[in-house]
Amino acid sequence: MQNRKKIAIVGVGLIGGSLALQLHEKKLSSKLIGVEVSANNARDALDEELVDEIKPFDDAIKEAEVIILTTPVNTLSKLVPEVLDKIDNQIVIDLGSTKYDIIKSINGHPKRGRYVATHPMWGTEFSGPKAAVRGAFEGKAVILCNKEESDSDALGWVEKMYNKIGMRITYMDAKAHDLHVAYVSHISHITSFALANTVLEKERVESAIFEIASAGFESTVRLAKSNSSMWVPIFLQNKENILDVLKEHIAQLSKFKECIENEDAHHLKALIIDANKIKRILK
């Protein structure tokens, strides 16, 4: 990949900002143009030197050769068709955590081929331009969905971009993607939010939590710091899959509850040994 491209990033927060740092670092961009609806975020993105300039939406799209959308997923399913209406031959990418609804929104669009659906499996519990991280995404997985619907030059550039950043590319159908991420990402956020609410609800003497909370607790509750603007749209857009996993999770918790109520050490041990099998998957 010799020629760098002019790249517009729509939504310069944690994800867009971290990607901007990588695009510059890996010499993928000749210019980075930010688009931001929030004046604070726009100022922070410039202060942190994540982008070279902030421009209005239409101007950025006109100037850029690649347009990267990193807004919350509810915005994306309106924004992707809108951007495709406006482009000529540019490449359009989104990084949203759900894919089925977004792809459906541009089914049959004359510019469908210019768009590549991606989901890099990286994030933190923080948000905004100041949360952007240098070296983000490296060594993680990225999922590309419905690649046969993208033009080969657009797909090729996006594959090269993620390769240069150091991500492992996996290909999936959008429907399979939304199902898989419900299991390995979305449910973790719900359990973490619910655990935070459980503890905050039950434990009135907060200083006691603060004093004795261990690393294990911090680990399971860390994601509860995550931003509602990002996660409410994800939960609603991936409703059916998430409800499926959530019902199963409540059923699994109920098994623990029953074993403890009945003081059934034998069955409790079996449940834990089953759970230990996660070792095969996570080292």
Added chain:
Amino acid sequence: MQNRKKIAIVGVGLIGGSLALQLHEKKLSSKLIGVEVSANNARDALDEELVDEIKPFDDAIKEAEVIILTTPVNTLSKLVPEVLDKIDNQIVIDLGSTKYDIIKSINGHPKRGRYVATHPMWGTEFSGPKAAVRGAFEGKAVILCNKEESDSDALGWVEKMYNKIGMRITYMDAKAHDLHVAYVSHISHITSFALANTVLEKERVESAIFEIASAGFESTVRLAKSNSSMWVPIFLQNKENILDVLKEHIAQLSKFKECIENEDAHHLKALIIDANKIKRILK
């Protein structure tokens, strides 16, 4: 603290072994005697040089000036009275994750004063002597329970021990201890075990999980690798408190479920903003 002591550690696994490393490192021990029911653990504890020698239970208790019990909590409520029956004037400490039942088991015992009930808030999801960690416990909290029931010399030595290791001491009544740890430690393990079972149950194509699982998932499910021999007794011994928290947790998850079912973005946002308050407690 000038004079080092001969210390027996009953149960040289993750906790006992990590403590042994610290007792030597901080010059608290003149000799470390291990007691192990498992021949494999005994051999590993010697191979890893966690203790100087392995001795039978009675010999170790006779020789040691301080006896530290780090077995699972169901064993502790039998072992603590048994050790108090056998000692002369030694100091006896346990490191179990529950306290009420253990302390109750020696209520009124003539040697009650020689015993100090402690719970250092540190551990990992691994177990056995080979999992022992150098520098463990440092910077973490340790809870000392019902300190007024311990002789002042015994309490004083234990306080000095934990101070030297670099732990922050908190004092609690045993009943309050068991309630607090149900919130900030025990429930995290149950949610993690149940989450692992949810994902393993639902996701048949394991390679897909392995490929795309993100750091967030690893964080919430890490504790699911924890050992059943340690955790079954904890869940049963702290039954009432854990059931209390677990019921509340299932109720909190059900709130998320209802909001998603009803596509109630407003209430879902409120739940997440509530959960975000955990930021005040965990930085």
